[in-house]
Amino acid sequence: MPHPTPGGGRVVRRRFAPRAMIRVIVLVLVAGVASDTHALQASDDRGVTISLGEPAVRIVTLAPHLAEIAFAAGAGAKVAGVSSFSRHPAEAERLPVVASNGRVDIERLIALRPDLVLAWQSGNPPLQIDRLERIGVRVFVTEARSLADIPRIVRRVGALAGSVDVAEASARQFENELADLRKRYSAERRVAVFLEIWHAPALTVNGAHLISDALRLCGGHNVFAAAKMLTPLVSREQILDARPEAIVTGGFGSEALQAWKGLESVPAVRSRRIYAIDPDRLHAQGPHVLEGVRALCERLELARN
Incomplete structure (x- = not known):
């Protein structure tokens, strides 16, 4: 009920306005969207964008060169499993093997609880990748068709692993050595x-x-x-x-x-x-x-x- 004021006017007590409430809700939603923009993202060589809420902490690689790329990207300590013949760097040889000759031991892979799997488009059949994705595994598929693709892949893996600085340093070193060779023999x-x-x-x-x-x-x-x-x-x-x-x-x-x-x-x-x-x-x-x-x-x- 309105109450009189000393000057004879009235003070109207208002409930929290619906429009004000909407503004608050919108601000909360915008804040949520803004935080999502900080998610780690990278597009793989299928054109699929992989998005992680936080850096990958358990990575499995399904081809020997992908183990090497993960280490070069600064994610070596996060590699939980590899494929057979993963020899570079030497540390990769001591890790559990979950794939061999293009075949993946799905049960063993799942037991490692990876939050990111690195796959090779030419070496891992699409049905294999589809099966992993159907059970909720995030798969980042790569295919290097040129020497310039290698540092590009290193950078993207570093982005997903949260090791951008190390990945950038490795990528630049590769590119510099490549440029020296090109200059020498062109x-x-x-x-x-x-x-x-x-x-x-x-x-x-x-x-x-x-x-x-x-x-x-x-x-x-x-x-x-x-x-x-x-x-x-x-x-x-x-x-x-x-x-x-x-x-x-x-x-x-x-x-x-x-x-x-x-x-x-x-x-x-x-x-x-x-x-x-x-x-x-x-x-x-x-x-x-x-x-x-x-x-x-x-x-x-x-x-x-």
């Missing part, structure tokens, strides 16, 4: 090269593969760059027709080198420009691939002389 005469990924049957890569990108950096030309498949099988006749000046093999020992005997019509065989490079270095998709790139550039220098 003006060299181009050499036609057959990249032998496997020898029986002969398997190579096309121009969209990371190894082909490394070859371009060193001043080489992939004779099967125009192939439609990323990793095509090629016949002996196709290799003869391509007439490579140099052959780079995956380092499969004397058996692979002996296979070229009797093919002296191939310029690389006739001039004995057949070079073996350890696939652990050249075929890697982690930072230590630079060791393989340096070796490749050095072999092409020999081929030019």
Whole structure:
């Protein structure tokens, strides 16, 4: 009820106005949205945005190079499980193995309670990734098709792990070393090269593969760059027709080198420009691939002389 004032007026006691209440609710909601904008986000190579409310603390990697990338990104202490053959860095070899040859032990992976799984698009089948996502596992899928993709992936993993500074330092170091190699070999005469990924049957890569990108950096030309498949099988006749000046093999020992005997019509065989490079270095998709790139550039220098 209104009460009289000393001056004869009235004071009206008002309840809390609905509009004022709405304003408060809106402010609370806006504050909530604002806090969400601080969530850790990164888009993977499928174009899927992965969002974490806080930095990942338990990471599982499903390919050897992804363990190396996690460590390079400053998240090594958070890696709870890896795939077989995860050798870089050495600490990765001591971690539990949950995947091998593209197969994932789902039960063992779940037992590790990961809040982030790093997967390889070419090595982990889509159905496998779908299964993990259906049970609530956050999966960040990567695919490096060029050397420049490696530091990009390092940065994104660092963003999700909350180790941006370490990831940035690693990425810049890689990019600086890459720039030095590019500067050194960019003006060299181009050499036609057959990249032998496997020898029986002969398997190579096309121009969209990371190894082909490394070859371009060193001043080489992939004779099967125009192939439609990323990793095509090629016949002996196709290799003869391509007439490579140099052959780079995956380092499969004397058996692979002996296979070229009797093919002296191939310029690389006739001039004995057949070079073996350890696939652990050249075929890697982690930072230590630079060791393989340096070796490749050095072999092409020999081929030019």
